[in-house]
Amino acid sequence: MQDSVEKAVTSNPELGARFQDFQSSLEGQNVAQGGLLPEVNAEGWIGKEWRGSTSLSKSHDWTRKGYTLQLRQLIFDGNSTLNTVRQLGLEKVSTYYDLVSTIDSVAMEAAAAHIDVQRYREMELLARENYQMHLNTLGQVRERSESGVGRGVDLEQAMGRQALAQSNLMTESGNLNDVLQRYRRIVGQPAPAVLVDAPTFDEKLPSNPENFDNSLLANPSILSKQALLQAADKGVDVARGNFSPTLEFRASTGRDRNERPNELTGRHHTAQASNVQLVASYNLYRGGADSARVRQTKAQSYAARDVRDYTCRNVQQELSIAWNNIVRLREQIPFLRDHELATSKVRVAYMQQFQIGQRSLLDLLDTENELFDARRALRNAEYDLKLAELRWLTFSHQLLPALGLQQPHNQDVPEEAEDLIFPQEALQVCMEPVPDTANLQPVMVEYRNNMEPPVLRQVSAN
Template structure:
């Protein structure tokens, strides 16, 4: 087990003040919850895991039932009582001088029979093989569900933590508006401000308080989801350090790992084996059956004859069906197509897995690219608002300009926090799609996820270290006093995870060399948006970009003609019908931050409402591929299982969400961290 890096508490006061504090390792207080602890708790208590675990145990007993077909059947029967007989023999007895025309006497009988199947057309062999495949499929289903529940737990943990930080930002925004109102009232007392200025400041303060109330409501919603998935109330949460060492070095390597280790693909592969073995069972109908039947019995006073009778027999019995209306032939044809159907489900799972890995990889790359600009934006907005406040004191700026600057800073900080959590979640999403999430977190699989029949048990998953990046010396969760990657509004102990540079001043990068997270980012470095890139260039798995991260794929730059055409087409309308001046505030739900042109609009003050992750009912731009498929591991045969549905089974309870007004709206797969 890898040594766990020391965690550092998130100092919300540092986030509120926008200051850079030293990351000081501390001992976690009582009630603190680490991410790995939350994942373990979810695996132990989540009913979704319990359902598939109990199903696996039930299928194991079905295997034992099938193995019983090799053994003999032994039956014992006995009876005792009084029997009254009147038939021709008793009537003849009366004619011959007997007492009466009927006979009554106590009777009893007992028998033991043994039937040993000698040949059943290989039906038992095929049925045992089918049940073994179902056991493997059920065990892999436990592993699949564990990976997804683990990712759900991570999502709930990060979302609850993110909402706490957004609440802290909203509280800071309220305090800033209170200070502005006090400043305006002081100036009004001296005749330097008007009643309208006071009313404007009061209006903005009320809007900030309303935004805070909404943020607190979303925090309670996030905590409710946390309790549902993890099974306990969230304590003091900490930003985790993701296992960057386990990330693949390239998209091709990530796809290769996913196609090899993804548990859904493993489940569908076992389902193909199950369908194949069930087809073998249908062949037994074309063979005879041979049984050895042995019987012994004893009877007393049977058929009105006094005395005890004994008997024993040993027989070989052959049965052979010649015609059953074509049922057996049609059954074989059905199962041939069931095998083909299972193979197509396997192919679909592979395609969905590859798509999901590419989406997750693109989401991580986009988040890292977005973070660089957002950090510079937060710094710039912080300087602007401080300058505007000084100029407002001197009469060089009016109140609206100061309030606009405060609002811009508020929105930028909220977007930065959301993007940071998007990047964090994207790392775990890649690992889960690759089927190595729990292994990377050093969280053991449940015992039900293992089977002696599985040729690739979860404990033997190769993390493909030859395809993974070396561990970073710093990385997410590192940082310290004077760390140039620490930006205002990021909190304590979390540097910019995407700020990496090549060592030796830009010399050729050794893909096996550790990356330097402490190298400063030059915000003044010009970016050429029209730099030509060759989209057809082959992807080098070892290539790194200027920040030291893997190159995902070449990106075609927008030509100048396209830019001019877009400019001529006019502004892009947003929800308020105005020019969207904050395209860089793109939210994780596929929406943008509202413009700041109309500051009387409540939506313009709400970085955790209309644009933030956590807006209930907001569909994601790129919904996460649903990788679940039907499996015969639910106790039904393969044909019954694949006949039950035409599409993959969705993840539990992800189909709808509450939009906050009592309506049911489409939920965002994997919450609000899809990109």
């Protein structure tokens, strides 16, 4: 499984797209930071100029050239530019955690595809064995019918069950073909003929958790939404900056030369100008746009808070459902295993009894179907348990470490991530105690005499 997940994480194009989104947000912040640095502009010109005649000179034209050099430095703008940098920095953090969340999601999909390939290969094998059992039974019934011992209706019934077994085999083969294509899409290459079983996650899972707080605080989807919320709050500060004056430092110099010599002196005219200024500007009226922008950004902040809260609730739900399934399947599998073992023994006994006429064909066929269903139920439960464990680890941001793999892009964590503050009251809103799974404990049935109603009591499965 580690190989499947590692190949998916390193080659899946969805992760490449997310990484480029992160790089884009990084450069977007760099663009905004440019507004805090000096701006230097140079301008030069050269061209023909014509001047009409005057009382002192005739009309003439000449080649004129010059240049200007200007320095501008923002001093104050109500911290609007600085808050824009901070806002984009937090949006960068959100994009980073979106990347991490996608890595977890792709890793989970790869692990699930790995398990499902194993599952449906085994389901196809069980269906093939079931088909072969029905084929053998049909052969025995046909021999009995041809020898005059069996009944014609038994042959029809055996042929019908054999046709159903064939249909089941085709269904499982189709399911296997589907999941093989899913594996190839996620991992990027065909599934190998032999897949190694998933490792044991018992040591990676909590034994008796009281809550899922640590899992919620580590979940990258929640962290991404928290970063977006704090970025939206900075957006409000950016909008408020429009109510402040702007102060700039400007310095410039330039030269403009007239290459036509003076008719009296024969010398060129050259104009040199330099200046240093503090320029203040303040908007007096903009049609209410600035006030509307503040209201707009506040609404965006409220929306970001709601998105964070329902994301937290969704993750809490997914963790609870995964934990419910883990507890249920752990309790259920021993009984499914007992059922399969008992049904297997019954099938052998029924076959022997059928051959000596003590069991009907219907008894034998029903037992074969029950054994097929018991085997499928046990194998599906075992694979479902692995998927539930993987799902819980995924939403706890522990899947890759549990598989012994390094988290990609750990070195790319933005420094602004240290500014994330997840309020305790927000955690309390979505946090719920670990689900009560007492009703998942097995029940023992104690039968009474004289057909009295049975007594049900909880027992532990050993």
